[in-house]
Amino acid sequence: MKNIMQKLINFMYGRYGFDKLSYFLFVLCFVVAVVNSFRGAYTLYAIELAIISLVFFRAFSRNIFKRQKESEAFERLLLRLRIYKLQKPLRNLHLRLIYLRTHRFRKCPNCKENLRLKRKTGRREIVCPKCGYQFKIFIIF
Ligand SMILES: [Zn+2]
Known part of the structure; x- marks a missing residue:
């Protein structure tokens, strides 16, 4: 078990990981999944897959600078939409x-x-x- 954890830590070294945008995308994917559980449409299923792929692509990405830029843009969007007022x-x-x-x-x-x-x-x-x-x-x- 310790060996697997060490391998995972070594694998994630130098990669971006998860941030606020990732959690938002996870929640968005969950919402789409709940909606799709009533509809059962293939397009919504494809959207779910795309969102999850994006989350893991960002988490395993080695281009940390670019991912941070995306995260900052997301924070600016939240400020502009006044989400923090909630x-x-x-x-x-x-x-x-x-x-x-x-x-x-x-x-x-x-x-x-x-x-x-x-x-x-x-x-x-x-x-x-x-x-x-x-x-x-x-x-x-
Ligand atoms: Zn008073």
Whole structure:
């Protein structure tokens, strides 16, 4: 087993490997595969194969400079499409799920900061720790 791992490490030496673009292509391929499981079209199957071939071609490529250029172009595209703006709402949703049993979340009406409050039902007055604005909240359950 150790011998196989060593051979794999030697094989990957000097090759590009996987990056964000590879993971994106993997997800894209998975989506195409799920869609194709309903349709069963040969063209979609060919697209899946092409995407997977591209991922492995990039991973085993020795032209690291060119692969890095592709990766940078992909990052620029993400910035231009403002994909990163989706990160904050997704993080907030994640936090709400984590603290579902113990806390409630409210937005400060003054500075729009997302506040995590102890789960105490009823009306109460709170002070925003960021801007000091005082406002009333009502937690039902
Ligand atoms: Zn505030």
